[in-house]
Amino acid sequence: MEKKQKFITSIRQGYNPKGDSIYLGAGMYVGEVLSEAAVKLPLKTMNRHGLIAGATGTGKSKTLQIIAENLSEKGVPVLLMDVKGDLSGIAKPSDGAEFINERHKLLDFPFKPKGSPVEILSISDQQGIRLRATVSEFGPVLLSRILDLSSAQTGILAIIFKYCDDKHLPLLDLKDLKKIIRYSTEEGKDEFEKDYGRISKASTGAILRKIVSLEQQGADLFFGERSFEVNDLLRKDHDGYGYVNVLRLTDIQDRPKLFSTFMLSLLAEVYTTFPEKGDADKPELVMFIDEAHLIFEEASDALLDQIESIIKLIRSKGVGIYFVTQNPADIPEEVLGQLGLKIQHALRAFTAKDRKAIKLAAENYPLSEFYDTKNILTALGIGEAMISALDEKGRPSPLVATMLRAPMSRMDILSEIELEKLITQSEILPKYNEKVDRESAHEILTKKIEIAEKKEAKEKAEKERKKINKTSSRKSNMESAVLKVLTSATFIRGALGILNKLLK
Incomplete structure (x- = not known):
């Protein structure tokens, strides 16, 4: 008891x-749920990034959903990377269920169904507001x-950008980039x-091949255009709830390069656009990256360095990034x-490799006098998790096995x-789904090449005409000279004929 x-x-x-916080659930000790041991996350530390890990079917997505909808309720906008396509339900209130009632009875916490304001985004041909x-x-x-x-x-790419x-x-x-790269070693050489x-x-050819690979x-x-303005991720509805921006990515699981490209672009844009926030009471934006291994799976060392640098720095902008994956080992140390x-x-x-991974995962958590972490990691049920967090002063909180609340949505x-x-009801849909194809490098260079080709053809035609005229002039002069000679000879013959007649 003690x-x-x-x-x-x-x-x-x-x-x-x-300060303001999010209620996640209650601590469990020796198999008992202790409602008086409430587990709450301070909003103040939500820009310090996080990890949600676990095997398939253990409740990772629902945990993500719980945190996201509660952030929205607190006026914090959220961006969800929905790789599996199972997060759109956050827009509608929960239908409720007996197991939810039983869970919340154990937690001694009221359950209230509620949906969140949602925007559906896309970076591909899927339905949604297009991000470009x-x-x-x-x-x-x-x-x-x-x-x-x-x-x-x-260096060559830098020169090409400088030229543009x-x-x-x-x-x-x-299309613009490929055109200018070709132009640099052909017409504009x-x-x-x-x-x-x-x-x-040879170098431009190698660059073009890599661009084609990215296109595939x-x-x-x-x-392309219209470029997405990251400030539109910070919108709130008329009740002051932060929008939950659900980015549909179900069709890019086999295209990790595109996922990494998008993520790096987004993080870089957020970092350069958002002002410094300092020690704020709550974050400006929280991002959840589901299936996070896709970012790191095929990323080059240089790309990984760039992502790591931005993640280290972006929290000063009031932005929290949460990775969702099966194993902590999926995330670089x-x-x-x-x-x-x-x-x-x-x-x-299930295998020796799995047991080794569990041992390593357990070592990522602080030591606890209440749990054998390695063993409890395999004994947790669905909707239960080991949690390690930071308190309001940034100090590590104790490790706690937690029964999580159910999502409100x-x-x-x-x-x-x-x-x-x-x-179709989105206020920003018309802004981003309008097709824009203004004149750019491809069109300008194409016209420039056409004008140059016409000029070259005209100059060539002019040279040919002059050559023909010169040839004709020489021929005409020769004919004149011959005509003079002939005329002179005829005159002489005529004169001699007259003289002969007079002599006779």
């Missing part, structure tokens, strides 16, 4: 913030890291060599070390009719 009370006191001290970015906005450095270019190729800046050529989509130095055709993953749909909140659902041990997806209605 140790049980000690456990309750420990959890109250670590998870009972004075221009090639110019990426710039040569980010683009080089995405394409995994060598230092020489990166100097000549006022907008680089909007990949002399122009480039004169002002920027010689560009190797669907990047041509992402690059440099990123894992930046995470303030860790929610670990059950892990399953629907634990199922929207129907096609509901989804379509939600999208």
